[in-house]
Amino acid sequence: MKGLVSFIVGVLFAIGLGYSGMTKPDVVKGFLDIFGNWDPSLIGVMIGAILVHGVSYQIIKKRSSPLLD
Amino acid sequence: MLFAIIGGGIIGLAVSIMYIFNGRVTGISGIVSGILSLQKTDLNWRMLFTLGLIAGGVLLALFHPESFDSPSKDMSLYDYVLAGLLVGFGTSLGSGCTSGHGVCGISRLSIRSIVATLVFISSGVFSVLVFKLLKGEL
Numbered sequence: 001m002k003g004l005v006s007f008i009v010g011v012l013f014a015i016g017l018g019y020s021g022m023t024k025p026d027v028v029k030g031f032l033d034i035f036g037n038w039d040p041s042l043i044g045v046m047i048g049a050i051l052v053h054g055v056s057y058q059i060i061k062k063r064s065s066p067l068l069d
Numbered sequence: 070m071l072f073a074i075i076g077g078g079i080i081g082l083a084v085s086i087m088y089i090f091n092g093r094v095t096g097i098s099g100i101v102s103g104i105l106s107l108q109k110t111d112l113n114w115r116m117l118f119t120l121g122l123i124a125g126g127v128l129l130a131l132f133h134p135e136s137f138d139s140p141s142k143d144m145s146l147y148d149y150v151l152a153g154l155l156v157g158f159g160t161s162l163g164s165g166c167t168s169g170h171g172v173c174g175i176s177r178l179s180i181r182s183i184v185a186t187l188v189f190i191s192s193g194v195f196s197v198l199v200f201k202l203l204k205g206e207l
Contacts, residue, residue: 010121020076048077
């Protein structure tokens with residue numbers, strides 16, 4: 001069961017990366033190119049991810065054990 | 070930018086699912102290096118996660134091909150291999166990357182991860198600057 005969850009998480013993660021444009025090296029490089037043609041997309045990804053996981057983490061950490069233990 | 074934030078939200082959802090069900094932090098460089106360390110440390114879930122990444126990539130290629138660029142004309146296959154080696158080496162040395170430190174670490178307000186993220190982002194900015202200088206693009 002844990003394996004299936006890991007697989008699904010992998011698929012979701014990849015979809016998130018692809019949809020956000022992070023699978024394109026030029027987009028990532030564009031974020032790092034702050035003195036040139038700056039592409040802020042990467043910070044958008046971080047903000048989106050941290051917003052969702054930041055809230056989830058506070059809720060989840062109160063549990064005594066993971067759901068599949 | 071909207072796509073970026075939504076995509077980031079999906080990533081946040083993915084790592085939250087990993088955390089609530091399996092109690093694990095989704096640090097991809099750690100997961101992959103665990104596979105390569107040749108110990109039998111939870112090989113199954115690591116391999117299934119990696120397989121999931123690849124399967125997700127296949128789905129993207131089929132249904133969202135704009136996620137991918139064609140290979141750069143300035144880079145040979147060896148350049149890509151070298152780049153990959155540097156990424157692997159660097160993330161192992163830094164005990165994590167954008168998913169482990171950047172997403173999971175910062176979400177739990179880990180000072181270590183905040184520092185790590187600031188350092189590797191700054192290093193990346195510096196590297197791009199150096200390369201532009203060397204290529205005469207500055």
